[in-house]
Structures are given as structure tokens and as C-alpha cells.
Amino acid sequence: MIGLVDVRVNGVRIRRHVPGHFTLLRFLRESEGLTGTKCGCEIGECGACTVIMDGVAVNSCLVLTAEIDGSEIWTVEGLSHGFDLHPIQEAFLEYDAVHCGFCTPGLVMAAVALLNETPDPSEDEIKNFIAGNLCRCTGYLPIIKAIAEAAYRLRDVPRPLLA
Ligand code: FES
Ligand code: FES
Structure with a gap:
């Protein structure tokens, strides 16, 4: 099943149809091309997929896209401004x-x-x-x-x- 996701990622609003079984990790990497967020274990053990969702650090491999509607998400791509690192x-x-x-x-x-x-x-x-x-x-x-x-x-x- 395909669902509509309406979120802000790194300060930019995104409205996208994504497969309902996609995790936030897959949404970021496969739908949005934000591959800075890494895919390690996919079972919440390694932390490689950590992003910030509504101010809280989450393992994006454990969050379904159905849960992110209306959220504010930040990934590592949103930290630096060009070569100006955070x-x-x-x-x-x-x-x-x-x-x-x-x-x-x-x-x-x-x-x-x-x-x-x-x-x-x-x-x-x-x-x-x-x-x-x-x-x-x-x-x-x-x-x-x-x-x-x-x-x-x-x-x-x-x-x-x-x-
Ligand atoms: S990929 Fe290891 S905790 Fe998410
Ligand atoms: S796993 Fe290689 S720098 Fe941390």
C-alpha cells in the first residue's frame, strides 16, 4: 500500500507517496537520496541510522513512515552549510x-x-x-x-x- 507522507526534512517541506512498509530510514535513503544516514543492523542495535525527529534522537530503522506525518526531521545533511561544518x-x-x-x-x-x-x-x-x-x-x-x-x-x- 502507498501512503502520502507530509514532513519537513532539514527545514524543507516534503510531500511524497511512499510504500507503507517503508521505515524512516528507507524513506530518507531510498526516496530522498539522503544517504548520510547509514543502514547498519536495521533492528535498533547499532545507532548508525540515528536522526532527530521532533527534537528527539531516534533509530530511523525502527520508525515507520506512517508515524512521521507532520514531523520535523533532521539528518546529518542538514547540519553543515556547504563547507561550513557544524x-x-x-x-x-x-x-x-x-x-x-x-x-x-x-x-x-x-x-x-x-x-x-x-x-x-x-x-x-x-x-x-x-x-x-x-x-x-x-x-x-x-x-x-x-x-x-x-x-x-x-x-x-x-x-x-x-x-
Ligand atoms: S540501522 Fe542499526 S539501529 Fe538502525
Ligand atoms: S565504526 Fe568506524 S569510525 Fe566508528
Whole structure:
């Protein structure tokens, strides 16, 4: 069955007919070509597919398109403005938190969601928040440092994390 989806993705309104069995992950990647959101396990275990839906980090592989109508969704493509990277992306690069990069979009979006609700997170809060985002390469320490540094920088920047 085909259903009509009416959403905003990265600030742009999209009205699209999509198969009813499509997950948000498949909608983003296959219908909208937003392949920055990665497909790992498709069972909610790896976090590679993390996007922000109505301000909350979600595993897009677990969300059906029937659930997204009227939502505001942000993916990693919506963070940078051309070559002007988001402060969280910059911190990931500076702290060598990107190795193969497969986990990176999901972790960056998780970090955005965390800093939106907790601008000054403790190390334990960072660890807990990204516990559902698996990384096989970095050992996590550079990622935790990058998020802490981004939090420090963003506390002095009076602007929304998503715009
Ligand atoms: S692909 Fe969604 S959690 Fe792994
Ligand atoms: S950088 Fe390779 S999985 Fe995280």
C-alpha cells in the first residue's frame, strides 16, 4: 500500500507517496537520496541510522513512515552549510573521532540531540547518551572528548543547534 507522507526534512517541506512498509530510514535513503544516514543492523542495535525527529534522537530503522506525518526531521545533511561544518562536526574532525566514518552521522546526530537538551553534559551523561551508538574503530574516547569540546564551544554561541 502507498501512503502520502507530509514532513519537513532539514527545514524543507516534503510531500511524497511512499510504500507503507517503508521505515524512516528507507524513506530518507531510498526516496530522498539522503544517504548520510547509514543502514547498519536495521533492528535498533547499532545507532548508525540515528536522526532527530521532533527534537528527539531516534533509530530511523525502527520508525515507520506512517508515524512521521507532520514531523520535523533532521539528518546529518542538514547540519553543515556547504563547507561550513557544524561545530559538532568540526570537533569530531579535530579530535580524530572519525575513522571509517560509518558510525559518524548517527553519533553526530545523537550529539546534537544531547546538547539540545543538556548543554553542559558530564562525561557520564555523554557516555550514557551515546550508549546505543556503536563504533568499531575509535574506542569511543575521541568521540566523548569531541562531544565535550563541542558542548564547551556551543555554550558561548547563542544560536539554535539546528537551523
Ligand atoms: S540501522 Fe538502525 S539501529 Fe542499526
Ligand atoms: S569510525 Fe568506524 S565504526 Fe566508528
